[in-house]
Amino acid sequence: MTVSLEDVQRAAERIAGRVRRTPVIQVAPGLTFKLELLQHTGSFKPRGAFNRLLSAKESGELTGQGIVAASGGNHGLAAAYAARELGVPARIFVPTTTPAAKLGKLRTLDADVVEIGNEYAEAYQAALVEQEETGAVLVHAYDQPEIIAGQGTVGLELLDQAGSFDTVLVAVGGGGLIAGIATALGDGGLIAGIATALGDHAQVIGIEPAAAATMHRALQDGRPTDGPVGGVAADSLGARRLGTFAFEAVKGHHVRSVLVDDDSIVAARKQLWTDHHLATEHGGATAYAALVSGAYKPAAGERVVVVICGANTDPSTLT
Incomplete structure (x- = not known):
């Protein structure tokens, strides 16, 4: 069973009024944050x-x-x-x-x-x-499938809120969020009339801690396989393997992986606090770490959305 755009759309109807429509903010030319850390319970998970x-x-x-x-x-x-x-x-x-x-x-x-x-x-x-x-x-x-479809509603909101964009950076653990967003955007870009600098659809890129690279390993091996769990973001991105449904989604929508190390995640978390006053957990800062570290370098004129996905942290550790 695969998750379809129609599944994501039905999920959006089903959960309407139960979850927050989280805001997007443009923090620099060509850089937008989707503030899913403001969701109920402090992450996209509801x-x-x-x-x-x-x-x-x-x-x-x-x-x-x-x-x-x-x-x-x-x-x-x-x-x-x-x-x-x-x-x-x-x-x-x-x-x-x-x-x-x-x-x-x-x-x-x-x-x-x-x-x-x-x-x-x-x-x-x-x-x-x-x-x-x-x-x-x-x-x-x-x-x-129901979990992935629910998480995919983040992608539907982006299509409605963020205007035209080329790339979405998403943190990956077990893969539910990136699978949902890839499903929503992979089929939804043309429906929404988005024409990006990179093609007909916005590209979705998974940003993974090098210490727990579930999607990177699955794409290399051709299937989800167990691996080590470690690093500063393990409490939220600490699955041993990518989910089976997530693997089918990221493979089908040509999602690629970028790895970031713990030092980059820590630096991104601090920068989100000092520059943008966003209190995130390490997993919530992982997608942004790809930009901070240079692990992902946008092309000239590329419009990037970063999903800031989690806020459940001890604020005293931010400085």
Whole structure:
């Protein structure tokens, strides 16, 4: 099963009124930020979570057993928030390495929080056991069609808000966000009448921490494969492998990968704060790190959008 533009459009209709239409700002000639860090719970994740839960409710899959999810933090916050808004119970499995800033917020959302394992993959295995035993709805962090379609609504908003643009830089972990945006823009560019300097559609580029390069590895290997998880952004971009649905989307829409190191991510996060007064987590600054470091160098006249995707951080660490 692949995710289509129509799936993204239906997701936009389904979650309308449940999520914020986040703003875009032009910060320099040819450079625009999409401020998804201003979304409910501090990241883009509620888009997919609401689409998954509302789809399950429509199909009758969502019952009194509620939902179960595994997360490094942001997805758990989104799933718990969506569950609370819809009045269903939520159990969220997180690794013991989850930052205190995310864990503290999660505990305010009426979810049952279970800390287990040292990384996302271990928390996910525990969530699968819970789902099997209880029949709760599994809300995957990135590898479900409903999740990808929900995240793709960021791309639909860009088509409406940002005018003409050539390139969108998107941070990659498990791949749900970039798969959704690539689906929305890959098919949507001509529909919206966008003619870019680089062709008929805006190009989507995945920016990945070199210490957790899921998409880069999948494109090299021809399929998603397990790899190491590490680096400063591992709490939000710490999947072991790219999602299966995400791989089909990025391959089908010719998305390419650019790698950035931890020093570049740290520098980009500091620059977002000092220059633009944006408080981001390391994962939220990863896409911008490609510009700060020169890992991605726009061509003359190229119009670039950077998705700033996460704000769940301890503000005291910004200076």
